[in-house]
Amino acid sequence: MQFKVFPDDTLLSSAVADAICGQLRQNPRSLLCLAAGHSSLGVFQELVRRYRQNEVDFSQAGFLAMDEWLGMNRSTPGSCSDFLIQNFLSQVNFPPERVRLIDGKASDLQAECKAVRCSIAEAGGLDFILLGMGMNGHLALNEPGVDFTLSVHLTQLDGTTKKVGQKYFDSAPELTGGLTIGFADIAAAKNILLVVNGERKSQILQKVMESPVTNLLPATGLKDLPNAALWCDRAAASLCPAG
Numbered sequence: 001m002q003f004k005v006f007p008d009d010t011l012l013s014s015a016v017a018d019a020i021c022g023q024l025r026q027n028p029r030s031l032l033c034l035a036a037g038h039s040s041l042g043v044f045q046e047l048v049r050r051y052r053q054n055e056v057d058f059s060q061a062g063f064l065a066m067d068e069w070l071g072m073n074r075s076t077p078g079s080c081s082d083f084l085i086q087n088f089l090s091q092v093n094f095p096p097e098r099v100r101l102i103d104g105k106a107s108d109l110q111a112e113c114k115a116v117r118c119s120i121a122e123a124g125g126l127d128f129i130l131l132g133m134g135m136n137g138h139l140a141l142n143e144p145g146v147d148f149t150l151s152v153h154l155t156q157l158d159g160t161t162k163k164v165g166q167k168y169f170d171s172a173p174e175l176t177g178g179l180t181i182g183f184a185d186i187a188a189a190k191n192i193l194l195v196v197n198g199e200r201k202s203q204i205l206q207k208v209m210e211s212p213v214t215n216l217l218p219a220t221g222l223k224d225l226p227n228a229a230l231w232c233d234r235a236a237a238s239l240c241p242a243g
């Protein structure tokens with residue numbers, strides 16, 4: 001895994017946007033999987049700006065959501081799908097038939113997981129995944145203790161995720177579970193980028209950097225992957241020796 005520190009989130013987000021634009025230049029039909037969360041906000045803003053300036057085009061690309069809270073879908077304010085639509089998808093030009101969000105309200109949740117697995121397989125895998133890291137070291141909703149061999153699955157939530165997840169909502173919902181792509185899907189992606197920004201992530205980033213690979217800190221699973229990179233800003237890296 002490559003590790004790189006940027007002076008601030010603006011430069012970090014711009015470098016991530018460069019990487020995504022480069023991916024689309026190389027393969028305009030790429031399947032992108034970009035995290036719904038505050039880590040991605042600067043990247044979304046930069047990609048929207050570039051789209052408006054005709055510097056990037058998503059008209060042939062595909063988009064796959066990474067995760068969704070149980071009992072929520074695109075109609076739920078604050079859900080992962082809603083976050084993606086509001087902050088990114090509604091402002092750029094993905095073909096609607098190539099946008100696959102996850103329905104956490106589906107009547108058959110296992111069938112929904114299977115359908116998302118099929119979408120990934122039909123596209124020949126994810127071309128580019130942009131991950132954020134949770135305050136407990138989770139990736140997507142692969143929580144501490146996760147089985148690294150799993151593909152798309154239904155999961156229970158760690159206490160930290162239940163608490164921290166409230167930040168996306170005005171309504172203080174009870175967060176009980178989620179549907180998420182699995183570590184196996186992440187590891188099989190052609191390009192894997194984890195962004196970590198802000199001082200509030202400095203302690204968990206230090207823990208991840210100092211720990212060997214363990215499913216108790218899911219982000220450490222990227223360490224063995226040659227096509228993975230962890231890019232962070234200086235605030236997040238402030239407790240890391242290399243920061």
Ligand SMILES: N[C@@H]1[C@@H](O)[C@H](O)[C@@H](COP(=O)(O)O)O[C@@H]1O
Nearest residue numbers: 035036037038039132133134140
């Ligand atoms: N479901 C999301 C993840 O996909 C996200 O990447 C991560 C970090 O969130 P944030 O970027 O808001 O810190 O945790 C959330 O729970």
